[in-house]
Amino acid sequence: xxxxxxxxxxxxxxxxxxxxxxxxxxxxxxxxxxxxxxxxxxxxxxxxxxxxxxxxxxxxxxxxxxxxxxxxxxxxxxxxxxxxxx
Amino acid sequence: xxxxxxxxxxxxxxxxxxxxxxxxxxxxxxxxxxxxxxxxxxxxxxxxxxxxxxxxxxxxxxxxxxxxxxxxxxxxxxxxxxxxxxxxxxxxxxxxxxxxxxxxxxxxxxxxxxxxxxxxxxxxxxxxxxxxxxxxxxxxxxxxxxxxxxxxxxxxxxxxxxxxxxxxxxxxxxxxxxxxxxxxxxxxxxxxxxxxxxx
Numbered sequence: 001x002x003x004x005x006x007x008x009x010x011x012x013x014x015x016x017x018x019x020x021x022x023x024x025x026x027x028x029x030x031x032x033x034x035x036x037x038x039x040x041x042x043x044x045x046x047x048x049x050x051x052x053x054x055x056x057x058x059x060x061x062x063x064x065x066x067x068x069x070x071x072x073x074x075x076x077x078x079x080x081x082x083x084x085x086x
Numbered sequence: 087x088x089x090x091x092x093x094x095x096x097x098x099x100x101x102x103x104x105x106x107x108x109x110x111x112x113x114x115x116x117x118x119x120x121x122x123x124x125x126x127x128x129x130x131x132x133x134x135x136x137x138x139x140x141x142x143x144x145x146x147x148x149x150x151x152x153x154x155x156x157x158x159x160x161x162x163x164x165x166x167x168x169x170x171x172x173x174x175x176x177x178x179x180x181x182x183x184x185x186x187x188x189x190x191x192x193x194x195x196x197x198x199x200x201x202x203x204x205x206x207x208x209x210x211x212x213x214x215x216x217x218x219x220x221x222x223x224x225x226x227x228x229x230x231x232x233x234x235x236x237x238x239x240x241x242x243x244x245x246x247x248x249x250x251x252x253x254x255x256x257x258x259x260x261x262x263x264x265x266x267x268x269x270x271x272x273x274x275x276x277x278x279x280x281x282x283x284x285x
Contacts, residue, residue: 004172012165016158022279023154033285040283047275055164056268062104068117076124076276083131084284 011054018043037084045077107171108261116269119233123226123273127280130222134284137218142285144219147212152203153282156196157274160234163192164271167241167264170248174257179248182260186245189267193238200231223281230273237263237270 022040031039052069053059059066106113134141170185207213207220214224240263247259 002172002176005169008165008168008172012161015161015165019154019157019161022283023150023157027150027283027285037284040279044276044279048272051164051268051272051275055168055271056265057107060104061106065106065113072117072120072124076127079124079128080131080280080284083128083135086135 008054011050015047015050018047034085038081041077041081041084045073048073048077108258108265112262112265116265120269120273123229123276126222126226127276130226130280131284133218133222140217141219144217144223145282145285147207147210148223148282149203149206150282152199153278156199157278159192159196159199160271160274163189163196163241164268166192167267170244171257171260171264174248174260183245183248186241186248190238190241190245193234193241196234197231197238200227200234226277226281230270230277233270233273237267241267 022043026036026039026043049070052073056069058069166185166189170182170189173179173181173185212220214221244260244263
C-alpha cells in the first residue's frame with residue numbers, strides 16, 4: 001500500500017468519525033442549540049477543507065485554485081455562522 | 087595562514103510542480119455550481135433567522151439517521167474514486183473498475199435512500215408547499231439529487247471505460263469525473279448539517 005493510499009484512508013477515517021460525531025453525538029439534548037450548531041458547522045467546514053485538499057487534490061493545485069477553494073469555505077461558513085448568531 | 091574559501095552553492099529547494107487535476111473547464115463549472123449553492127445556504131439561514139420556530143419544528147420531522155447514513159455513503163464513494171484514480175496513476179488498471187463500480191453502487195444507494203426519505207415525507211402529507219423550510223428542503227436536496235444522478239451515470243461510464251482496452255489512455259477524463267463527484271460529496275457535507283442539524 002503506497003503512502004498516498006494510506007493518507008486517503010486516514011482522511012476518510014477522520015471524515016467518517018466526525019460525521020458520526022455530528023450526527024449522533026452533537027445532536028443530543030445535553031448540548032445547547034448554539035454549542036451544537038457551532039460545533040457541527042465548524043466540523044462541516046473542516047470536512048469540506050479535507051475533501052477539497054485530499055480528495056479533489058487542491059493541495060497540489062496552482063495557488064489561484066487553492067485560493068478559490070479557501071475563499072469558498074471561509075465565505076460559506078462565515079455567512080452561515082454569522083446569520084445564525086444574529 | 088591563508089585559506090582558500092571555496093564557494094559552496096546553497097542547494098535550492100526543488101520547485102514543487104503544481105497541477106490541476108482534469109481540465110480547467112470542469113473546475114470553473116464546479117466553482118460556479120458551488121457559488122450557487124453557497125448563495126442558497128445564505129438564503130436558507132436568513133429565512134431560518136426570520137422564522138426560527140417553524141424551521142425548528144420542521145427540522146425535527148427529518149430523519150437524522152437517513153441523512154447521516156447518506157453522508158457516510160457519499161464520503162465512502164469519494165474515497166473509492168480517489169483510490170480508482172490512484173490505481174490508474176500507478177498502472178494498477180485492474181483495480182480501477184472495481185473501485186469505480188463500488189463508487190457507482192454508493193451513488194445508487196444514496197438515490198434509493200433519498201427516494202425512501204421523500205416517499206416518507208409525501209406519505210406524511212409534507213410537500214414543497216408545506217412551509218418555507220420544506221420548500222428549501224425539497225429544492226436544495228432535489229437539486230443535489232439531480233447532481234447525484236448525473237454523477238452516478240458518469241461513474242458508471244468511467245467504470246466501463248476503465249474495464250475496456252482503452253483504460254490505459256489519458257487520465258484527464260477520469261479526473262474530470264472524479265472532481266465532479268467530489269463536488270457532489272462536498273455539497274452534501276454542507277447540506278446535511280444545514281438542514282438536519284442546525285437547531
